Amino acid sequence: MEKNSLLLLSGGIGARMQKSIPKQHLLLFGRPIIIHSLERIDKLVDIDKVVITCNKSHINDLKEMTDKYGFKKEIIIIEGGKTRQESVYKGLLKINTPSVIIHEAARPFVRLKEFQNLIDSKEKNITYGINIPYTVLKKKGGFIVENLNRSNLINIQLPQKFNTEELKLSHINAIENKKEYTEDTSLILDTLKEKIKILEGTEFNIKITNPIDYKIAEIIYKDYILNEE
Amino acid sequence: MKNKNVYIITGASKGIGKETAIRLSNENPEGIFVLIAKDLSKLKKTRDLMSSKSEILVKSLDLANSDDIINYIQSIGENYGKIDFLVNIAGYVNPKSLQETTIENFELTYRINVFSIFILTREVVRYMKTNGGKILNVASTAGLSSRPGWSAYASSKAAVISFTKTMSDELEEYGIKTYVVSPGRCATDLRKLLAPEEDPSTIMQPQEVAETITNLLGKRGDNLDGQNIIIRKQLK
Numbered sequence: 001m002e003k004n005s006l007l008l009l010s011g012g013i014g015a016r017m018q019k020s021i022p023k024q025h026l027l028l029f030g031r032p033i034i035i036h037s038l039e040r041i042d043k044l045v046d047i048d049k050v051v052i053t054c055n056k057s058h059i060n061d062l063k064e065m066t067d068k069y070g071f072k073k074e075i076i077i078i079e080g081g082k083t084r085q086e087s088v089y090k091g092l093l094k095i096n097t098p099s100v101i102i103h104e105a106a107r108p109f110v111r112l113k114e115f116q117n118l119i120d121s122k123e124k125n126i127t128y129g130i131n132i133p134y135t136v137l138k139k140k141g142g143f144i145v146e147n148l149n150r151s152n153l154i155n156i157q158l159p160q161k162f163n164t165e166e167l168k169l170s171h172i173n174a175i176e177n178k179k180e181y182t183e184d185t186s187l188i189l190d191t192l193k194e195k196i197k198i199l200e201g202t203e204f205n206i207k208i209t210n211p212i213d214y215k216i217a218e219i220i221y222k223d224y225i226l227n228e229e
Numbered sequence: 230m231k232n233k234n235v236y237i238i239t240g241a242s243k244g245i246g247k248e249t250a251i252r253l254s255n256e257n258p259e260g261i262f263v264l265i266a267k268d269l270s271k272l273k274k275t276r277d278l279m280s281s282k283s284e285i286l287v288k289s290l291d292l293a294n295s296d297d298i299i300n301y302i303q304s305i306g307e308n309y310g311k312i313d314f315l316v317n318i319a320g321y322v323n324p325k326s327l328q329e330t331t332i333e334n335f336e337l338t339y340r341i342n343v344f345s346i347f348i349l350t351r352e353v354v355r356y357m358k359t360n361g362g363k364i365l366n367v368a369s370t371a372g373l374s375s376r377p378g379w380s381a382y383a384s385s386k387a388a389v390i391s392f393t394k395t396m397s398d399e400l401e402e403y404g405i406k407t408y409v410v411s412p413g414r415c416a417t418d419l420r421k422l423l424a425p426e427e428d429p430s431t432i433m434q435p436q437e438v439a440e441t442i443t444n445l446l447g448k449r450g451d452n453l454d455g456q457n458i459i460i461r462k463q464l465k
Contacts, residue, residue, distance in 0.1 A: 030399035039402075070355050226401055 003048040004098075004119055004161075006041055007091040010034055010054040010062065010105035011080045022058060023208055024105035025065075029221050033208060034062075035069060036108035036225075042071045043112055046119045047101065049073065051094045053080035053087040085181055089171040095164055099124070102184060103159040106208045109220055110159060117199060124163040125194055127185045128201035129154040156185055157201040166192055233284070234260045235309045237302075237353065239292060239345070240319030242266035244417035245367060247275045248439035249316060256443055258282035263305055265290050266319065292319050292345035293337060299352055306356035313362045314446055315353045317346045320367065322382040322422050335381045342385035343392070350396060354405065361404025363446050363454075366393045367438075368411045370459060371423075379423065386411070390457050397455030406454035408445050412438045413461040433462035 012022045024034040031039075034052075041050060050071075054062055056079045066075050076094055080087030088102065101118055103110065118126055132153050138146035160183075167184060170191040174181060181187035185196045204224040208214055236253060240246030241264035250264055258280040264272050269289040276285045286305075290297055306312055321341035323334050346366055353364070371379060372386025393409035400407060414420060415438055416429035441460050444450055 030395070 004046055004101055005049045005051065005095040005164075006044075006047050006101040006103060007088065007095065008034070008037065008041070008050055008052045008103050008105055009080070009084065009087055009091070010052050010058070011084060011087050012106055022055070023214070025058070025061070026208075026214060028108060028217050032065060033108045033217075034105035035065070036221075037103060037105060037110065038066065038071060038075075039069070040110065040112050041103075041115065042073055044115055044119065046116075047073065049095070049097070050075045051091045052077045052105075053091045054078075055080065083180065084183070085171070085174065085187065088184060089168075089175070092164065092168050092171065098164060099161055100164045100167065101159050101161050104207060107158055107205055108208070108217070109202075109204045109206065109224055111225070114202075114205075115159060118159055118161040121161070121197065121199070123161075123197040125161065125166070125185075125188060126197040126199055127160040128157040128205065129198045130157060130201045130203060130205075131155070154198060155201075156183060157205050158183070158207075160184060162188065166194060234313040235263070235305070235311060236260055236314040236316065237263045237265065237305065237312060237349070238316040238318060239265045239349070240317075240367075241275050242268045242271035243275075244318075244419065245412070245415065245435045245438045245442070246316075246318035247271075247278075248435040249318060249442050250275050251278050252436075252439045252443045253316075253446065254279035254283040254285070256447070260284075261309065262286070263288065265292075265301075267291055293340040295344065295348050298345060298348050302349065302352035302356075306352070310356070311360055312353050312356040313360070315349060315357070315362070315364045316442065316446070317349060317364070317366045319345065320369075320419055322379070322419050324379045324382065324423055326378055327380060330381055338381040338385050339388075342382070343388045346389060347392065350392075354400060354403070357405055358400075358403035361406075363406045363408065363450075364393075364396065364400075365408040365410065365442060365445060367442075368393070368409050368457065370411045370413045370461070372411060373457075373459075382423075394455060394457070406451070408450065408454050408458065409456075410438070410441060410445070410458045410460055413459065415460075431464065433460070437462060 010024050012024055025032050050073055059077050062077050081090050132150045132155050136148050137144050170188045173191040174187055188194050204220050206213055208217055238246055238250050241250045254262055261284045263286045265288050266272050272287040276287055279285055321338055366389050368389040369386040371383040372390050376383035390409050393407050396407045414432040416432050416434050438460050
């Protein structure tokens with residue numbers, strides 16, 4: 001099987017967490033949040049290169065940190081862009097494998113098997129997602145303006161897998177048309193009209209964004225990752 | 230070689246370390262044993278009492294020297310590709326009253342009793358985290374309560390207990406189990422420094438502590454990690 005590359009987005013600066021260090025560098029049960037993902041990724045035999053995009057001011061800290069863990073895979077740390085979309089594009093320019101897995105450092109609760117399922121799938125573009133258990137409506141000017149049927153909606157989660165060339169093309173297309181997207185399934189859907197397969201995610205795969213997420217992260221780690229009583 | 234367990238035992242030249250090395254090799258003769266202590270000639274005597282089937286390496290190391298520890302563990306890790314067991318038994322004491330305790334005394338006590346365990350653990354985990362393993366640290370009942378005149382030693386052993394419990398959680402995802410045992414009075418050279426008037430034949434013997442350690446490192450200890458295990462002998 002051809003090897004894949006993995007693009008790990010680590011662009012957070014800690015603003016929403018009200019911390020001076022980026023959230024993905026905060027300790028979760030003794031290790032920085034980003035290390036949780038990297039240690040599992042390091043065990044994936046079908047991944048041969050990891051590209052991490054981060055804020056320029058964090059590059060040295062991150063290099064120092066990853067060196068200490070003795071990862072076996074090649075890890076390239078580069079400066080991300082001003083937006084998430086720009087960071088993905090800059091990362092893609094360092095990748096030349098047919099497929100790329102994209103993950104976020106702020107999602108530490110992805111098990112090895114979940115990465116492997118993406119790799120093993122024959123689909124070229126795949127995302128994890130979970131159903132939305134609450135009501136989501138459209139608003140405008142402080143008023144509800146449209147009902148949305150939640151059974152037609154999906155809460156998108158990372159990691160995701162894409163055909164590298166198609167994703168690059170989509171990004172170029174988005175840049176040319178000055179379009180901004182918050183993640184890559186919506187980008188590739190809009191620009192190339194490609195089908196994107198959904199794999200069922202888990203409610204444990206939260207993105208640590210706000211202080212409340214960090215508070216519950218240790219409980220999720222013990223319950224879901226360690227399987228403790 | 231991949232199937233053979235690799236053991237690193239510090240303080241293996243005498244007392245509990247020596248008895249543990251002998252017992253472990255007798256129970257696991259196929260193992261590879263790396264014995265560490267300052268006194269090479271005594272280490273060789275321990276080696277001669279171990280199973281002849283075991284592969285045994287002896288290494289004179291001053292555990293107060295962090296760089297030497299790091300370099301040696303890296304050489305073992307690179308050579309065998311893995312380390313399965315780390316048994317930290319080496320200890321140091323120089324009991325003094327507060328006013329007589331020098332910075333050098335306090336620092337050396339911590340270097341050997343605490344810092345070396347931290348450094349050995351950190352370096353060994355690099356070679357243990359892929360396959361899992363067991364790390365056992367020897368503390369003391371002195372780490373659990375007041376010991377006037379032994380402030381450096383007793384507080385260093387309290388640090389070992391705390392460090393081990395933290396490692397038990399921090400290393401769990403790697404499948405590494407950590408143990409801390411706290412022997413009470415045991416007939417060792419270190420005990421002679423703490424209680425010179427005591428008759429060693431009347432207290433717990435190193436072999437008895439070694440037996441508990443060996444049990445913990447085997448299958449019988451699989452569900453006992455992460456807690457301080459006190460080893461005391463009922464004396465009649």
